[in-house]
Amino acid sequence: AQTVTQSQPEMSVQEAETVTLSCTYDTSENNYYLFWYKQPPSRQMILVIRQEAYKQQNATENRFSVNFQKAAKSFSLKISDSQLGDTAMYFCAFMRILDSSYKLIFGSGTRLLVRP
Amino acid sequence: GAGVSQSPSNKVTEKGKDVELRCDPISGHTALYWYRQRLGQGLEFLIYFQGNSAPDKSGLPSDRFSAERTGESVSTLTIQRTQQEDSAVYLCASSSLAGGNTDTQYFGPGTRLTVL
Numbered sequence: 344a345q346t347v348t349q350s351q352p353e354m355s356v357q358e359a360e361t362v363t364l365s366c367t368y369d370t371s372e373n374n375y376y377l378f379w380y381k382q383p384p385s386r387q388m389i390l391v392i393r394q395e396a397y398k399q400q401n402a403t404e405n406r407f408s409v410n411f412q413k414a415a416k417s418f419s420l421k422i423s424d425s426q427l428g429d430t431a432m433y434f435c436a437f438m439r440i441l442d443s444s445y446k447l448i449f450g451s452g453t454r455l456l457v458r459p
Numbered sequence: 460g461a462g463v464s465q466s467p468s469n470k471v472t473e474k475g476k477d478v479e480l481r482c483d484p485i486s487g488h489t490a491l492y493w494y495r496q497r498l499g500q501g502l503e504f505l506i507y508f509q510g511n512s513a514p515d516k517s518g519l520p521s522d523r524f525s526a527e528r529t530g531e532s533v534s535t536l537t538i539q540r541t542q543q544e545d546s547a548v549y550l551c552a553s554s555s556l557a558g559g560n561t562d563t564q565y566f567g568p569g570t571r572l573t574v575l
Contacts (some may be wrong), residue, residue: 357491386568387567387568389566433564444492444507446507446518448504452499452501
């Protein structure tokens with residue numbers, strides 16, 4: 344079974360600085376998708392970034408980028424120029440392409456606090 | 460267009476009572492998911508609907524949990540004879556599964572269920 348591990352329960356960063364959140368996963372499959380979701384106190388899960396495993400190029404969305412290391416099964420999220428609004432829980436998630444339901448398997452989350 | 464909506468936002472019930480949670484997916488999205496999020500944890504998959512196909516119920520924790528969806532519209536998650544361990548946030552997500560990036564799941568704000 345696939346598992347997703349986020350080893351940092353909490354992280355803190357100064358506003359305007361850069362922070363990296365870690366995520367590792369376990370799978371025997373070659374094709375899959377990976378996601379980072381943000382969950383602010385409002386509870387709304389917001390998609391931050393996604394990566395297709397067959398793509399070698401790391402995904403980037405404005406201040407958010409990933410470091411996808413397929414052989415190491417690592418998928419870290421880098422947030423540049425951190426803003427107060429980035430304060431939230433961040434969840435890493437895995438999706439099997441072969442799974443007909445496309446369900447997401449989530450890590451336990453990292454709570455990020457951006458300090459002014 | 461409108462996002463995924465869920466009602467009620469919060470629900471407090473007594474142990475042993477039945478509850479119904481509602482999800483309105485994004486219009487045109489054929490796939491609908493229910494997840495459970497216990498306090499301080501990641502999301503756990505419960506059930507998946509796709510069009511008129513048989514639902515994937517593999518994540519339902521017990522036979523007290525059931526869900527229905529009519530066509531590609533509203534879904535209800537029912538928990539019978541609620542227990543205190545059912546206390547959690549129940550999140551609904553939808554996606555179009557039309558290929559490309561459209562299999563990304565978009566989440567509602569969730570229903571916080573408290574069983575006293």
